[in-house]
Amino acid sequence: MIQFSTGAGTSASAAGSEVLPQAAHMLASRLMPAGKLHIVPLGGLGEFGMNCMAIRWKDDIIVIDAGMMFPEGELLGVDIVVPALTYLIENREKVRGVLLTHGHEDHIGGIPWLISELNVPIYGTEFTLAYVEDKLEENGLLDSAELNEMLPGKRFQIGPFTIHPIQVNHSIVDAVSLAIRTPLGVIIHTGDFKIDLTPTDNKTFDLQAFAEYGKEGVLALLQDSTNVERSGYTPSERAVRPKLEEIFVHSKRRLFISCFSSSIHRIKMATEMAYQFRRKIALVGRSITESTEIAQDLGHIDLPCSAFIAPNQIRDYTPEQVLVLISGTQGEPLSALSRAAVDNHRHAKIEPGDTVVLSSRVIPGNEKAIYRVIDHLFRREAKVIYNDGSEPPVHVSGHASQEELKMMINLVRPQYFIPIHGEYRQLKRHAQIAAGMKGLVGNVIMIETGDILEFDELGARRVGQAPVGRICIDSGSNSDIVEDLVIRDRKHLSEDGFVMPILAINKLTGRLEGIPEIVMRGFAGAPDDNEFIEDARGTVRRTFEHSTKEEVADYGLIKEKIRVDLRRYINRNTQRRPLVIPVIVEI
């Protein structure tokens, strides 16, 4: 924990925060119930994704969000990563529910995992719950789950906590911040947000609600750090409209638009424009179809049925009569767009002169896959429009930039400011910005995943560590947990493959039967394979024959001796380090 504090002796703030009246006094000066309030981030602080946080007062715990992250390249063969929930499982009987701020994967992707471990009530806005329902259904957990709808502006009680969902803007609809009244004061958890003064759905950011809490006094503001490195204000979602309009006006042939499937604002804008420009809308790809259907069911998109056609009807219309909304902005190899780009999709055929729009950002790590798809689209002689920095933009962010973050701090004026959702540098930069806002922020506290932050009448401090970690899941189902050891083996195998000496040992005599076999896969670069294998066999046999009878009888020991000797032989002759796995077959 780094505390940009006002007390003596602690580390001075790099951003040069002013000395403010000790916030502890402000707390102590009220009449307060005795007890400790704990804030325990279980994911997302000091890492990107899998946001999850516990808030505890005595015997009651509520959880805010339960997200996932996509694995880094080195987690070979792992599909998703979710936070370890040991802290919640150890306090199983205290957990009263999980509150969801919005429906993005990094906030709800861990829900099946959480619910299979702890079947607690889930609270979310209408749209968020619709996504969660799909997710639970896929995992066979829907029937046993308890889903409770939150309405922005409508307070409700969970144990000692009063929850107030506050309407905010984000790239997904129905996103809320949470004001949580605890016995020690109000905590505001922003969730993910931006301040869009002209949202496409006219559901405006509830400035008044935040202002009111600011007037009353807020114990702690926990604020999203995702875009803290961007100066200024994030443009309104409407900033994309001029570019889309220009595209609709100039496209003389088929038009394909790809965006994040959860970008309901963007889908709404594109479909409404298609309707206006008399293009039929075809949805291609599972995620964008499901998402659009949910948005239609819930009234976020309100167009006549006749505006839409099925993918197999695309061919019934002339090219200038069709808009194809298609999944796959991130170059996912099996997505509809990736397949269409290599002319491998039944319904989405991209022809010379067609226009393809990637209305999205590049998620770091996906550059190569995305540009590969773009290259293929160019080869199809499509006109490809992507976020290449030109103006007007074809995509805007859903996260608050620096000035909006400062706006929130101005509205809320918290005693304690705690940056959340971000890698370490983002939390730190966010902390520095807040520390520089003299007279508006009491203390700035940096915590990371696993830190237990305690509040009481004397102030706030880190009091220890909760058990945290990550769980690697192979294929979206909870039973498919991949252990660290397995991932290490995969990594090793992926770099240099393996060499496996197989020895047949006669159970009765303890002697070697025949010559040891050598099996290799993924291993390259023996100057001459046959000679190399012969020598390797010889090495193994020599090790065996130079061992005592006792050593040979201890299969663990003899395998280790063979492993060491063979590895040394391989390293010396090839400068490589394959996994060496001796096997003994007893006969």
Add this chain to the structure above:
Amino acid sequence: MIQFSTGAGTSASAAGSEVLPQAAHMLASRLMPAGKLHIVPLGGLGEFGMNCMAIRWKDDIIVIDAGMMFPEGELLGVDIVVPALTYLIENREKVRGVLLTHGHEDHIGGIPWLISELNVPIYGTEFTLAYVEDKLEENGLLDSAELNEMLPGKRFQIGPFTIHPIQVNHSIVDAVSLAIRTPLGVIIHTGDFKIDLTPTDNKTFDLQAFAEYGKEGVLALLQDSTNVERSGYTPSERAVRPKLEEIFVHSKRRLFISCFSSSIHRIKMATEMAYQFRRKIALVGRSITESTEIAQDLGHIDLPCSAFIAPNQIRDYTPEQVLVLISGTQGEPLSALSRAAVDNHRHAKIEPGDTVVLSSRVIPGNEKAIYRVIDHLFRREAKVIYNDGSEPPVHVSGHASQEELKMMINLVRPQYFIPIHGEYRQLKRHAQIAAGMKGLVGNVIMIETGDILEFDELGARRVGQAPVGRICIDSGSNSDIVEDLVIRDRKHLSEDGFVMPILAINKLTGRLEGIPEIVMRGFAGAPDDNEFIEDARGTVRRTFEHSTKEEVADYGLIKEKIRVDLRRYINRNTQRRPLVIPVIVEI
């Protein structure tokens, strides 16, 4: 080949090029020797990196550049990728030499590979040859290699070709374009370039030379496409100076600057500023040390010896007296900066309040590694300055943006324009820009790696395909070629590991001895390992026992049967697809 041509019937240019007088006429109208001129890109057109191109007139071939590329993530365990040189090897006796435009890895990294296959003379500028020498020395090829220095502005002859190296600007010093006079006319190969009107070394872009060729008439312009997606002009290298100066002025403690080791301009600027601000310069990291030493030897950096200290002397100076130039802008795990960031470097200790500057760009694919290092630097409480989009910039590009590309076309006015160095979309966008420059460009031709472009008195056309491809090399040495099959195995192993059933078969009876063994590594998710293994053994045994005597006697056949059955069992029970590798031990 896509030809943005003026002839009837060919595909119309997407950029709407105007009909121009057929360039073939211009060729035919002169007195021309009979013969065919071939341009054959062997790498770098339609892919990023490993630039290599052959130019052939009858029995003479010259090669321009021989680069490498860094492998994509899916090429597991591969260190570098170089172009297959089959075309050159098949025409071994015709190859007269390789001409290097500058010393970046994507232009010279394949030289050891080329020289070990074809020991032809190498031509390069002084600085480029210094890099090549190091490379050849590492591979034990220096003694037998023939190195010839090119001087900008000084023409020389190779067979039927007159070579004129023309001074240009780039992020590395001593970069040249090549004007090659062939029997059919002048070809200009730009190499990598930018037009820096105020270069740090005052070696200005030779506008006059290009202008003169433009006046005389140029057959073909082959131009770098790297930055074709950027509008405007690339800023001068001097644009970095204000930011660096600001950093020097404000740093009260130790200062670390990391840049690409070949960015001699940047190193020159940083070291001169250190001298001016009375900081001693320590070089930490192999690549930046070697590079700086070469630059000093060749006079590109000219500071007194006393300006530099050895890494182990850093501790002898107070923090404000030291500048550490350190390798590792791309988050390479073993680089000096990565190690210093986790406090694991003997001499480069980063302490709270120190400043660390990453004066570089993020090469796509390296985002996560770089931000990991930045996060660690933040944890060390260093002030970290990186290219986050703020102004003034801490890095500028070395490649020409759109207006500079157009400037070159204005200078040269080629009959044929051929975009080089880029992925397909970049070549295409470049072609579109050129096609839009009416009256300045005759024809625009797009070719990719492997296309043979033929010129004669009737014009230019693609006449076929040269054998091309990529060679994966494991550890920088030429003997370490990794076959595709090995990479496929590694990929397979990396995703789901392997399951290996081992059967001991009695040679005499043809019967199974004991129960089959099952060895697994990197394989996860059997619901219950013991039960799973027992069942897998049973499956293998059943397959064996249900086979005829003839099948069992054919080890290839019985192994395949076991593989198929066991794979089916595994897929059904785990939804995974490990590599299944049956092994038979004969006893």
